[in-house]
Amino acid sequence: MIRLGKRNKWVQISILVVVLVIGGLTMAGSVFKDDKLPRVGDKAPDFKLAGLDGQVHRLSDYKGKAVIVNFWGTFCEPCRKEMPDIQQQSKEWADSAVVLGVNVMGESKVTVKSFIDQVKVDFPILLDPDDATRRKYGVADFPTTFFINPEGKIVQIVTGPLKEQAIRQTLSAILKK
Template sequence: MKSYRRTIQIVIFLAVVLLGGYAIGNAVFSDNGSGGLPKIGSKPPDFALLGMDGKTHRLSDYKGKPLIINFWGTFCPGCVYETPDLQSKYAAQDGKQFEIVGINLGEDDLTISNFVQNYKVSYDILKDEDRTVEREYGLRSYPTTFFINPDGKIEDIFIGPMQQKDLDARLSRLLKT
């Protein structure tokens, strides 16, 4: 009886290890829309999100112009760190050469408004209240920034906080296409 019980325990253990390994491998290495970031050269997932201006903004609203999509939250030190550089670049060109869209990751209006006022953010801030767009873009780390060329394709993806030189290099490439 003891030998039989031991065999069953080993079989159950192996089944759990195999199923767990499969689930983890599938989540990490999956290549479907929900399993990872959209790829460079592909079109980004569409969205329709409410902005802090009370209007609904769609990805198609920015068609034909270079676009930076920055996923951020006030809870993210890296997001806070890079905001002044994004704002500075945006203000310097006054929305004439490129657009920036900041997509907030599920925070309340008061928190977002206070942040926007404190950092004098003038580019569009959209609210991903249920974090659906975050999932569609496959985010795993914050901030994550997508650089979209005028043809509507992803030119580059930057994961983590950008320093000024990172932003300058990507923006320079984006504006040349």
């Protein structure tokens, strides 16, 4: 029979305390990190992403226009369903607004291009290969869309699919038209 001495008991208690402290710090870090996520009224974080068009796009390139930043994936059926409505509004508001579709989860360029060809959209499709932009915006559900005013502030965040009328109403309010 092996008896644990008092020393072994203190080692076990010390290990438990260290694990609890590390776990607590990790949870606290997550809570405070969420405070940095963009919210309505905040300046939208700038990003720099390559597009399917071969160009590099920065959010700051579109200052002075309303911007719709739509985070989506080819695996997302609601994303597929909202694309025609977003495309239509992209054309309707081309003079004063731009849509940027941000593909997430590191999907291959071939997969994304095939999807875009199927849903027939022509607004810029940007690739977020390491999900850095998705994480910077705190996006966990798809689709998620950020409406940004011409001054670069987030006006509305929508989780879930958009319909044409909702896009039109939001852009009308942002641009006061």
